[in-house]
Amino acid sequence: YLKNHMKKICFIVAMAAEAKPLIQHFGLMHQGGRFGQAPSQVYQGNYKNIEITLVTNGKDADTGFDYIGCEAATLSTHLAIAYYHPDIIINAGTAGGFASKGAKIGDVYLSHKYIVFHDRRVDIPGWNRMGQGYFPCIDSDEIARLGGFKQGICTTGSSLDMTEDDAEQMRQTGGEVKDMEAAAVAWVAQLYKTPILCVKAITDLVGADRPTAQQFDDNLSMATQKLKDACFKIVDEHLLRKKK
Numbered sequence: 001y002l003k004n005h006m007k008k009i010c011f012i013v014a015m016a017a018e019a020k021p022l023i024q025h026f027g028l029m030h031q032g033g034r035f036g037q038a039p040s041q042v043y044q045g046n047y048k049n050i051e052i053t054l055v056t057n058g059k060d061a062d063t064g065f066d067y068i069g070c071e072a073a074t075l076s077t078h079l080a081i082a083y084y085h086p087d088i089i090i091n092a093g094t095a096g097g098f099a100s101k102g103a104k105i106g107d108v109y110l111s112h113k114y115i116v117f118h119d120r121r122v123d124i125p126g127w128n129r130m131g132q133g134y135f136p137c138i139d140s141d142e143i144a145r146l147g148g149f150k151q152g153i154c155t156t157g158s159s160l161d162m163t164e165d166d167a168e169q170m171r172q173t174g175g176e177v178k179d180m181e182a183a184a185v186a187w188v189a190q191l192y193k194t195p196i197l198c199v200k201a202i203t204d205l206v207g208a209d210r211p212t213a214q215q216f217d218d219n220l221s222m223a224t225q226k227l228k229d230a231c232f233k234i235v236d237e238h239l240l241r242k243k244k
């Protein structure tokens with residue numbers, strides 16, 4: 001799907017730890033204060049004639065922790081599109097996977113078919129589906145095949161854990177890559193008709209013996225390296241690949 005004419009790529013990344021390997025690898029520079037009072041942080045650079053922008057959610061001044069979740073992702077994505085008009089958005093991050101669906105820690109998944117929410121419960125016909133979202137993403141078949149990535153339906157909620165209600169919605173929608181931003185990013189991308197691809201490295205297996213938080217902490221650094229390798233491969237081998 002990625003085309004030669006795509007000259008502006010924007011990565012939307014929640015946490016600084018997820019962004020750091022990407023910032024270093026693409027040689028991006030921090031553009032301090034670009035979004036005024038908004039917490040979102042911009043990093044930018046040129047890579048092989050492509051303008052690469054990376055926006056992180058920034059930090060909560062109260063706790064000193066990175067903003068994770070849908071509200072901050074919505075803000076970052078809106079600002080990124082309004083300021084930089086990217087040809088494509090890549091939402092890069094970490095996610096939980098499911099052993100029952102063949103996921104392994106460190107796998108990299110690409111978004112597939114559509115992107116949904118799994119923790120919105122509005123049991124009224126019509127509103128229910130609107131809450132779940134079903135936002136489009138680009139066709140990732142070729143990138144997955146050539147790059148050796150898995151594909152999965154990304155599903156987003158505001159919690160690291162999973163309730164039985166969340167699980168029921170995932171069964172309904174087919175959700176298989178569980179994160180906390182993808183659907184929010186995809187919603188804004190859809191509003192502005194900007195193509196979006198999610199790239200998610202698996203830090204934890206939902207429902208495994210070890211608590212999710214522990215798995216996440218243990219595997220974050222390894223997963224962010226895999227995430228960086230995958231994003232680099234996608235930009236280098238697919239976006240920059242000259243069509244024969």
Ligand code: ADE
Pocket residue numbers: 094095096097159160161178179180203204206212216
């Ligand atoms: N990010 C990484 N692991 C996650 C999980 N299990 N749920 C939601 N977001 C995540």
